Amino acid sequence: MHALRLDHVSKRYLIRQAHVDAAPVGLLARLRQRFAxxxxxxxxxxxxxxxxxxxxxxxxxxxxxxxxxxxxxxAGITAPTSGEIAISGKLSALLEVGSGxxxxxxxxxxxxxxGTILGMQRQEITDKLDDIIDFAGVRQFIDVPxxxxxxxxxxxxGFSVAAHLDPDILLLDEVLAVGDAAFQxxxxxxxxxxxxxxxxxxxxxxxxxxxxxxxxVIVMNQGQVIYDGATAGAMSAYSALARFRAxxxxxxxxxxxxxxxxxxxxxxxxxxxVQMVKTGDALRIRIQYQARVAVPDASFIVFFYGADGALHCxxxxxxxxxxxxxxxxxxxxxxxxxxxxLQPGSYLIDAIIDQHGNHLDWQYRCxxxxxxxxxNVKGLFYHPHTWRATSExxxxxxxxxxxxxxxxx
Amino acid sequence: MRALSAEEVLSTPxxxxxxxxxxxPSFDPWRIWSAGRELLRYRDLLVTLSLHRINVRYKQSIxxxxxxxxxxxxLMLIYTIIFSVVTRMPAEGVPYAVFVYxxxxxxxxxxxxxxxxxxxxxxxxxxxxxxYFPREILPLTYVVAAFVDFLVGALVLAGMMVYYRVPVTxxxxxxxxxxxxxxxxxxxxALFLSVLQVRVRDxxxxxxxxxxxxxxxxxxxYPLSAVPARLRLYxxxxxxxGTIESFRRVLLQGKPPEYSSFLExxxxxxxxxxxxxxxFKYRExxxxxxx
Numbered sequence: 001m002h003a004l005r006l007d008h009v010s011k012r013y014l015i016r017q018a019h020v021d022a023a024p025v026g027l028l029a030r031l032r033q034r035f036a037x038x039x040x041x042x043x044x045x046x047x048x049x050x051x052x053x054x055x056x057x058x059x060x061x062x063x064x065x066x067x068x069x070x071x072x073x074x075a076g077i078t079a080p081t082s083g084e085i086a087i088s089g090k091l092s093a094l095l096e097v098g099s100g101x102x103x104x105x106x107x108x109x110x111x112x113x114x115g116t117i118l119g120m121q122r123q124e125i126t127d128k129l130d131d132i133i134d135f136a137g138v139r140q141f142i143d144v145p146x147x148x149x150x151x152x153x154x155x156x157x158g159f160s161v162a163a164h165l166d167p168d169i170l171l172l173d174e175v176l177a178v179g180d181a182a183f184q185x186x187x188x189x190x191x192x193x194x195x196x197x198x199x200x201x202x203x204x205x206x207x208x209x210x211x212x213x214x215x216x217v218i219v220m221n222q223g224q225v226i227y228d229g230a231t232a233g234a235m236s237a238y239s240a241l242a243r244f245r246a247x248x249x250x251x252x253x254x255x256x257x258x259x260x261x262x263x264x265x266x267x268x269x270x271x272x273x274v275q276m277v278k279t280g281d282a283l284r285i286r287i288q289y290q291a292r293v294a295v296p297d298a299s300f301i302v303f304f305y306g307a308d309g310a311l312h313c314x315x316x317x318x319x320x321x322x323x324x325x326x327x328x329x330x331x332x333x334x335x336x337x338x339x340x341x342l343q344p345g346s347y348l349i350d351a352i353i354d355q356h357g358n359h360l361d362w363q364y365r366c367x368x369x370x371x372x373x374x375x376n377v378k379g380l381f382y383h384p385h386t387w388r389a390t391s392e393x394x395x396x397x398x399x400x401x402x403x404x405x406x407x408x409x
Numbered sequence: 410m411r412a413l414s415a416e417e418v419l420s421t422p423x424x425x426x427x428x429x430x431x432x433x434p435s436f437d438p439w440r441i442w443s444a445g446r447e448l449l450r451y452r453d454l455l456v457t458l459s460l461h462r463i464n465v466r467y468k469q470s471i472x473x474x475x476x477x478x479x480x481x482x483x484l485m486l487i488y489t490i491i492f493s494v495v496t497r498m499p500a501e502g503v504p505y506a507v508f509v510y511x512x513x514x515x516x517x518x519x520x521x522x523x524x525x526x527x528x529x530x531x532x533x534x535x536x537x538x539x540x541y542f543p544r545e546i547l548p549l550t551y552v553v554a555a556f557v558d559f560l561v562g563a564l565v566l567a568g569m570m571v572y573y574r575v576p577v578t579x580x581x582x583x584x585x586x587x588x589x590x591x592x593x594x595x596x597x598x599a600l601f602l603s604v605l606q607v608r609v610r611d612x613x614x615x616x617x618x619x620x621x622x623x624x625x626x627x628x629x630x631y632p633l634s635a636v637p638a639r640l641r642l643y644x645x646x647x648x649x650x651g652t653i654e655s656f657r658r659v660l661l662q663g664k665p666p667e668y669s670s671f672l673e674x675x676x677x678x679x680x681x682x683x684x685x686x687x688x689f690k691y692r693e694x695x696x697x698x699x700x
Contacts, residue, residue: 013698072697076431076541079694085431093540100536102461104468113461116454117540 002088003169003199004051004074009083011069011223014038043069044080045223051169056200058214058231060207060238062365065220067203074171074201089168089199092118094159103147107138107157110146114161128164135186136160156183163190170194172202207238207346207370239275239368259291259298259326259353259360264367277340278374279382284336285315287351295326295355300333303350304342305365313342313381318354339384344373434694441683444690448543455546459553466554477561481517485510488630501632503661507569511657512629514562515588519595519649520620521555526599527606528613534700544693545686548599552592570661578663586675587656587666594648594678597685604692607700623647628654633667648674 016038044066051057061067072078073085075093100117101110111132115125125132133139136156138149146154172191194200195213204210210217210231217234219227227237268274269282277283285302299318306312315335317324324333349367353360374382448455467473485506492498493505500508526548530537533547570577606612626647628636633654636644644650651670658664 072538073431076429077538078697079431079434082433087429087431091429100540102465104465105461109461109464112457116451116457117536117542119451119542120453122453122457 002050002086003053003055004088004091004201005086006048006050007084007086009044009047009073009080009085010042011044011066011073011078012081013041013043015041042223044073046083047220047223047225048083049218049225049228051199051201054199055216056195056202056214058210058217058234059201059203059220060210060217060234061220064222066223067220069223070220071171071173071203087169090119090166091169091171092162092165092167093171094162094173101146101154101158104145106145107133107142107149110157111161114158115164118162118165120165132157132160132164135163135190137183152180152183159183159187163187163194167194167198169199169201172200173204207235208344208372211235235275235370257361258293259289259295259355261351261353261361261363261366262288262290262330264288264302264349264351264363266367266369275368276370276372278372279342279344279377280339280374280384282336282338283340284334287333287335288330289326289333289353289361290330291326291328294328295353295360297323297355298326298360299323299354300335301350301352301354302335303352304369305348305350306345312347339382340371341382341384342371343377343379343381344371346370434691436687436691438687440690441686444543444545444686448545451543451546454542455549455553458546458550462550462554463557474561477558478565481510481513481562482565484513484517488513492630498631499635501634501662503575504573507566507573507575507661508632508657509630510566510569511661512653514559514566515591515653515656516624516627516629516649517562518555518559519591520624521558522552522595522599523602523620524616525555526551527602527616529599530603530607530696531610531613531700537700538697544696545600545689548596548603552596552599555595556592575661576663577660580659580663580665583659583666584656587652587659587671590671590675590678591649591652591656593682594652594674597678597681600685600689601681604689604696607692607696623649626650628657632657645670645673648677 016033016036047066047070059067059070069078071093073080074087074091076091100114102113105113108129111129112122112125115132116122133142136153136159138153138157141149141153146157149157170191191200191213200213202210202213214231216229217227217231218225219234219237227234265286265288266274266277267284267286268277287300287302289300299316301318302315303311304313304315315337317333317335347369348365349369351361351363351366467476470476472479488509489506492509493500498505529547529551530544537544569575602612602616626643627649628644633644633650651667651674655666655671659666
């Protein structure tokens with residue numbers, strides 16, 4: 001029995017205006033634009049799948065794959081252009097916490113407001129009121145207008161209302177990352193608890209989070225389902241997707257490719273190719289290149305982009321002050337790193353060959369690497385470090401100690 | 410009883426659970442039925458949001474609820490000064506202050522619905538793009554809030570009628586169907602305009618001006634009897650003329666409403682309302698994409 005069924009669902013967007021800044025000024029131009037033939041964009045193309053009762057399905061894909069459109073369709077926010085979605089049971093979407101909060105209203109009033117907007121009955125909210133307040137931990141301030149709350153309190157209260165919905169189907173966006181560490185743990189516990197009772201659809205671009213929660217994964221690309229199955233297979237489908245994505249690299253069109261990156265590989269401490277490493281592990285990146293002519297003064301750069309799209313780190317030959325002189329023909333450049341500082345998550349890789357500021361080749365999002373938690377590291381990044389302990393009596397031995405090998409973390 | 414085939418078992422939804430089908434939008438008249446049932450399921454949201462409208466409006470204002478009275482009272486004073494001191498306006502045998510207030514009250518109710526609800530969807534775009542609920546609840550809450558203001562204002566009218574000793578006759582019971590028609594007409598336009606405003610923002614900008622013109626085209630500050638016969642045709646085309654005039658007639662003059670114009674207004678309101686609702690539900694499906 002299915003809880004959710006999508007039957008050949010497509011969604012078309014008609015775009016009449018590409019940029020807000022490009023809005024025409026004159027009245028005639030405005031009218032012409034309004035009645036112009038719109039640019040057609042298919043956000044979803046013929047998507048069909050079913051989700052069984054009690055299943056936990058993850059949906060991943062790069063930006064623009066159609067994930068948010070799918071989310072909006074399932075939540076009923078917008079309707080498909082063709083096809084049909086059948087939902088059996090009460091579906092609740094945790095898309096954004098604090099939906100419908102009003103700053104002038106008190107905590108209690110906002111609980112009722114937000115709760116009813118999310119589809120609860122007033123009686124149901126009254127029954128759960130104590131649980132909601134305690135979960136958010138805002139009991140002392142419950143009769144104070146929400147505009148006096150700290151932003152953390154608002155988010156906690158918002159999540160708390162949403163977490164008490166008791167749906168048959170739970171639609172999750174990346175809302176789990178709210179509040180401090182203690183509250184985040186509470187949220188994840190709550191989702192795990194809900195998962196036991198209801199069907200879960202989790203839409204994310206964080207592979208690690210999806211793996212943690214889901215038994216089945218759908219990988220989407222350009223509005224279509226390209227993989228549907230076990231979590232393990234989804235990983236390689238997603239990686240392959242990132243590698244072969246034909247996105248034009250920025251700024252390279254005008255420059256002839258005198259040198260080109262042929263492949264990029266990650267190698268672990270044991271010399272084996274890997275796609276998954278742990279924070280603090282040794283890692284090598286091996287880049288194979290092909291130069292058509294001799295390229296003096298070349299440098300290589302590797303960028304690591306996080307799931308949030310932000311640049312997290314770079315490896316480069318450029319900072320060393322030394323440059324590589326490439327002879328015509330093939331060759332290999334290898335970066336190595338003793339202890340990887342990146343925090344757990346999935347990263348997209350750009351690799352670049354540069355000569356005097358010209359990018360001879362820019363391989364855009366050419367690989368992915370999954371970093372898993374090593375030992376539990378807190379903070380923004382892991383910094384390799386050493387330590388030693390000294391007792392006062394041994395201070396005299398200081399000089400001797402300094403010469404001894406230090407303890408590795 | 411025959412056994413269900415495997416396919417039927419698979420396609421049978423869970424017993425006792427509502428099954429919802431999301432389809433491309435259509436103009437199927439049955440939508441009114443299913444949408445109405447869904448609206449009924451969301452009645453608690455309607456209640457909460459309406460309470461919220463009423464509460465929030467006067468929060469952090471010193472005069473608070475008095476504002477619901479100040480607005481019609483101030484208008485009444487202005488028009489009374491202009492039309493009974495500066496120049497004389499026939500008031501059909503009652504003091505001009507009561508005469509004008511008895512029409513300003515239903516007029517303010519209607520115009521508040523129009524100006525607030527025309528922009529209500531756009532003003533709640535944050536909600537509309539994030540959560541699903543029947544969107545007609547938003548304009549409906551403005552109708553409810555305006556009605557509460559109307560009731561507060563009605564207390565003042567009652568006070569004035571006692572003060573000026575205006576007798577009340579059983580014809581005053583006509584106020585109930587008159588208010589029903591006025592609300593239905595207001596709601597129909599609110600549904601229609603709010604959904605148009607999503608794509609054409611000019612509606613909200615034009616609203617205050619349109620309402621100003623409409624008010625002077627309606628017998629609010631003057632009686633319908635003062636309108637020259639050659640202009641009566643235009644008044645017959647304005648469903649509000651009959652409604653507002655009837656409101657004042659049954660209350661102050663103790664006469665029955667002008668049946669023909671009131672009937673016309675009723676027909677317009679109750680034909681328009683389902684059409685507007687159908688149109689609203691059709692556009693609702695893609696509202697989040699344009700807002």
